[in-house]
Amino acid sequence: MAEAVFIKEEVKEDFLPKRRSENKAKQGYNKKRRTDIKEEEDVDIKEENEIETSENEDCIDINEPSYILGLSDSNEHKQAVLDVTEKTPAAGPSAGHRSSHHLASEASGPGRSCLHRYFPDSDWDDDVGSSSSSDDDSDSEWDELGYISSESSNDSDTPLSQVVLRCSQRNAPGTPGFVWKRKQNVPQRYRFAASPGIKLNHLERTSTPRTLFDCFLTPELMQIITNETNRFAGQQERSTSSHMKEWKDASVDEMYVYLGLRIMMDVQPRPRQRHFWSRDPKVRCCLFPKTMTRDRFDSLSRYFHFSDNNDPRAAEDQLWKLRPVIDAISRQFSSVFIPSKLVTVDESLWAFRRHHHAMQYNPSKRASHGMKVYQLCASDGPEAGYTCAFRIYIGQDRSDFPVSMKVVVDLMEAADMLGKGYEVHLDNWYTSPALFHYLQTQSTSAVGTVRPNRKFMPRDMEVKVRGDVDYRSTRTGMLCLSWMDKRVVTMLSTVHTSEMVTLPTRQQGVTRSKPRVVMDYNVGMNGVDLSDQLPQYYPTTRRSIKWYRKIFFNLLDMCIVNAYRLHKLLGGNMPQYNFRLELVDSLLGLHSNGTVSRTARELDHLPDFTPHQRYRRCRMCWRAGLRRDTRIMCIACKVALCAGRCFRRFHTQ
Template sequence: MASQHPSMPSTSREVTLYSEDDSDTSYEPSGDSESDTSSDMDDEESDEPSLSSGDEGYLDEWIDGDGSPPDLPFSGKEEVKGDIDPNIEPIGIFDLLFTEVLLTQIVRETNRRGEQLFDESERRKTKRILRWKETDIEELKKFLGLCLLIGNIKFPSLASYWSTNPLYFHPVFGKIMSRNRFELILSVLRFVDHSNVNINDKLFKIRPVIDELIEKFNFYLSPGQNLSLDEAMILWRGRLSFRQYVIGKRHKFGIKLYELCTPEGYVLNVLVYTGKGMIIEPTAVRHSDAVVHKLLNNYINKGHVVYMDRFYNSVELAEKLIKDGTYICGTINMNRKSNPKDLVVKKIKKGTVATKYKGPVLVTKWKDKRDVLMISTKHRHEMVKTKNKRGVEKEKPKCIVDYNTNMSGIDRADQMTSYYSTPRKTIKWYRKVFFHFLDISLSNGHLLYQRVTGKKIDLLSFRNSIINSLFGNSDNQPSRKRKRSEDHYPEPCPLTGKTALKRCRECHSKGVRKRSRYQCASCEDNPGLCVYPCFMNWHKKN
């Protein structure tokens, strides 16, 4: 009936070597993370001149050697903060992230929108909104639980979850909330008063949720030394000024996110791309530099190592961050102006390495199948032994091995949210962003729960536990006595003695003596009922 999710594939992002087109990785994240391929970013990259033999004023200060990285002690501590009870249940973790304050604001703004539409119903002539009544936190939790359950179970349409067709029938949905009520709440779901427009913030419709959740993500986990920074994508095909077109992807349109993660996939910080000029950062030349500085705002001067791909890395950024007490490591575009020119054009044989360093910055060129260029302020040149998927041992530069190990955090976070993605296609963009952050909260909460309790639990089981708690009980199997009349079926009364008639239970309750040829096949005692209207009326009451 419901589709089964496959086991999670490997999340390691292995660097493949640069060819002439400078592509840097063979890993294709499962849905939608993509670096340096969106149309707006291509325009931004053109702001930086390419390296060529005719560049004037080019000063080659690079030296042959293994590099001399500074020793920056890591002053942070990898730990869960907030004195969380080690016996906490999954719903307790959810409540830490989706606080009563946040839920109260969502309820208030949703009710505000519902009342506005109800007052406008005469002009709009919509029948659905005439059924609107105020929601509350208890009902909102049930609504969110259904949204999460929809992410767990893949049906072809939203209506299918409430279908009585045996192919799709799932009784929990109708038991928790009617389809009409669910769709009504979904249609008026709001997070801020839209009449207070902030023309300087394209995300004002969802800003309170983003800020609140990111604050909680940062508060409850102090990360270890290694961090990864990359892009993710929320699929979106509707009209939106900051929608991105991603070249060469199955899903080409969406809302782009920049994320800072731990290697395990815990999301620490998120920036939603809203177009050029989204960040005013006078110390950063390129847009990507501004993104990096913004995401790392709470983590500089602590000795962190930030792993990034070639879209972000540059010699200038490396030098700036090392002054801010932060290492970087990752692939780098061959045509960056400040690259060591002779190293970029140097021809090397397969399996060989060439290096150049300038101060704390080491640039490594290595050739296996193709050329790859790496930049690091953390590493000296060092070769280490590794094994590929077939168990064949080979040597690689340590900076590449560490990059492959630590750069998988974004991909792992994307996979965890994409497997159980909650929203449907036909919703407003800001609701889509909300549901994506809801999924991130579940993924982060899952990692927090395992750290706090020491229990190993898969993400699906963690989600199921929270869904049950949001529904208000621990066992959501439907009761044997189903209340909806459409779940019950009339059948001819069996022949008993000389007649096949039964007293109509509904008529009898009204003092009317009447017998029927039909009984309910679903109820335990098979009461006799007139087909219309007694069959429906009796089940509504009982």
Template sequence: MSKGLSDAELERLLYADSDDEIGEFDVILSDDEESGGEPEINDEESDLIECESDSQGTSVEQEQQESMDGGNLFYKSKYGTQWSKVPYPQTRRGAKDIIKNKQGITPYSSNFTTEIEAFLLFMSDNILNILVVQTNRKAEEVIRQWNEKYPHKLQRTWQLTDSMEIKAYLGILLIQGALQATKEPQKILWCTDKKYVRRKINDKLAPIRVFDLFVQNCIMAYSPGSHVTIDEQLGSFRGRCPFRIYMKSKPDKYGLKIWAMADSKNSYSINLQGERVVLDLVDPLGTVYGVTTDNFFTSLPLADKLAEKKLSLCGTLRKNKSYIPNELQPKLFRPEFSSMFAFTKEHTIVSYTPRKGKAVILLSTEHHDDTVADEKYKINPHIILHYNDTKGAVDTTDKMVKQYSARRIYNRWPMAIFGQLLDIAALNSFILWDIKYPKIKKSKDDRRYFLLQLGESLVKEYIVRRYNNSGRLSKTLRQYMRDVVPDLASPPVENQNERLVKSGRCYLCDRNRDRKSRQLCKECQNFVCAEHHVKEVNKNASLCSILEDDYAQYERKYDS
């Protein structure tokens, strides 16, 4: 700015209305932006922009002189968009900057008292009913086809499943995820051998009928804070799928990409979409929220559309955007940790130089000044500090989900997406639980204990029913059930006298004697003759459990 310019002249220049002078900025859209699409550029392009040589042959000294010229108060982009070098005066706060909503649990989700009730806010009864109906339909269809293909073999039948069994299945998956044992064989999961026990002590988505219902439950259960983050999630999947993608920057490389919106503070997943539509993701928010995006989404037209909804935008820009002034592009003469700003009445662009010849360019409609903060001797603009604080919510969700993921190796992509929804439901329920019942001293294992308790709660009801109604369970399986549900310590009364064989050989006598009996030991339910029933079993009830695996050894001891 020239020293001879008065305040009145500066105000006249900033608020001039004629086209001959400095007018209101006019956004000039490129062809791909006018059509509403995204430019075909790798969405993993780095935010750090390198300096390129000037094709017009302008010297570095000339560019520096033009950039530092104080006589010109405006930058002008390639296609005529004009930006002020100084902030516009702010007389009052905009409507999109006034926070009115309260963060936290909504009335819809405020009445839960147990882990399973928090989980069922997301995996609600209507979702479970769809799973039951579709599982029974598919199973009956497969069995019917098999019976028609092999009519000479024993015909198969299907016992209808119900919501209790589905919840037990989900509970087992959650327990596997909490124990990080999704790739372990099923027998090891129920094994009591210490060497196998792990941590016990310490549109395209049309086939996923429950997707929209699940998203609606996530929206109703939580009111987000002042800022949200929009980014992609990549669910690992290497099977056959028409929209499987490859992303070299992700740990899993191959998978199914879903766009997600999460709370910037606690990484609660608010909304999910199968397509690249920011406006659809923010639609349930209402007004007065800040949205953080990466350079795949951030653009001036998107900022204007969000402003119409009274939402602010902050995100990185790609260097090929036509509305970025050339002066804000990376330059070799710009010193490290320096910042350059450009303003309109509604937008702010900052170009930050972390090192020579490189720059990071951000667009914000929430910030309207050129303030910077000295953070460890690196002078960072407030826009960049705000972006760093709010950009990682979706990535944090991915990290937390993968830590205790309940997903197994699936060959069908709908199951892969359902596994991803199950992980998000478990994480969201834990976040709600932590909000309603906070701990003074938190531990890194709190979430794992929550998942174990949730899994056992989902499985318990089905275990009780199966234990009481099934008469052909092995002793080992019954013991496992009693370990999970201690209330089942005594055998059920209705099954004590149910035996397929009415009589049998006394298990305490030598096999050569071949003594048949109809009497049962009250302790172990084995056949015993009258002699052993009177003399040994009733006098020493623990004798059965001691000798049930070694009859011959006892017989030799008894005869001696």
């Protein structure tokens, strides 16, 4: 028994040292394994930083100092990333280096709403090489936040704005990151950085129509038009017509009178222009012969000009005949007034049927034939219809961008609206995913109808019955929605979700609903439509062979409409008819009693002897059926008249 106990104790003493050595070896192996894992993780982090550095070198240079895509590189936005990291529990062997798409699924609060739309993730990268949408209708959360290493989010010197821009480039249309999915859209929100309102301190509610009109058609511009008209008249051969008198240089006041008569012609229209000077009591208008003779009006119309014919820009600028007017009016449109957040871009067609290489045909427009002009207008509030910028289409415009995209960008740049948080409304000729993505990079929202066959659009959306709605969205906050009304309506927006709005019930008691994006679009497109509608009541355009004169009077209508919208914005309640009448009174120099002031009359209608004092037949007596000769004539009209009553009646009737 004692021997057995001795053997057991001996075996136990031999076994314990062996087990201790095995435990030490196992501990050493585990320690080495942990070291290897840490080294591998350090290598992975180093490689990712190198990749990010190389991508930063490939990115375009950013000159925007502040908000890009609605974010900035301020400490508040960086702290949002740190807040997301701090909210994640440090559990598990790799808690110190958890991927950021795991953080996004666990974090909540303001940090997630700032960044979660811009960074790539494994879920989206699975769809590489496809721009079509995915029918993933599961309730799982999007992996919306890509991997951000602790160094890049905390210690990197790269501004967050550049990181966001780089990630938005990865998600641009045509890249593997641009994928449509049937998910609720999360639109981007931009801070509205503009300061809307009238920028001229002397304008107030009591400002007259003439004061508002002079803000756009300035006295300096009228002086240029007067000088060019006189220059052009001096370059032309004298008319051989018996009733056309020798040209006399016009003054600025006379040019204002001429424009006032042109405006008045459409406030009180006549079948023919000569009827305004008719003596027939059924069609006569006493204002015109009292203000200016018909021959003088015809002479000003014939020589009305805006640019020197020897202008060197004629070889390269197809609008050189109107360039001084276009440049001056464009500057005033964008500087006098800055619109509120909602604006719209659309085209108008100015009626013109003469031969010109830029003639357009559009049966959907009020004037099916004419010159096309693109307009950027305010579409909200009393200033709706105010034209902020315009561009006249004069022929093919070749560039690296599609014309529909270039027009919108050029107009927004001309009005200085990019990067300020504006919301632009477009029709289906302009709307495309590429344009909307570019506007997002410029902190600009966009809403518009879209053609389903546009490039990079989803191809699997189906609506069959009236009231059906189908939608797709991208990770950058772009929504594509199809709604079946009487026909399929397809919308593209970077502002809306797929929210439906219940409309008031009809008499039949049927409840209807409509997508909010459609309702907001109908309100937002009001700008250009109103800008086209207002001049059609009293258009100043008349038949003309010269295309540039036709365009000028369309620009004159645009100036009057802008002045009228400012009148409404300042609190005025004058109808457009009365607004134009008061403007005409000021341009013609009329007093309150309706008489013409001396500054607006031709002061050289004085009697004098006929050449060589020969007798001539009196014009007024001849009209009355009498034969009387006289040696007195008007030195301005070159008409023989009896001194006294005939002379006075000829110049007052």
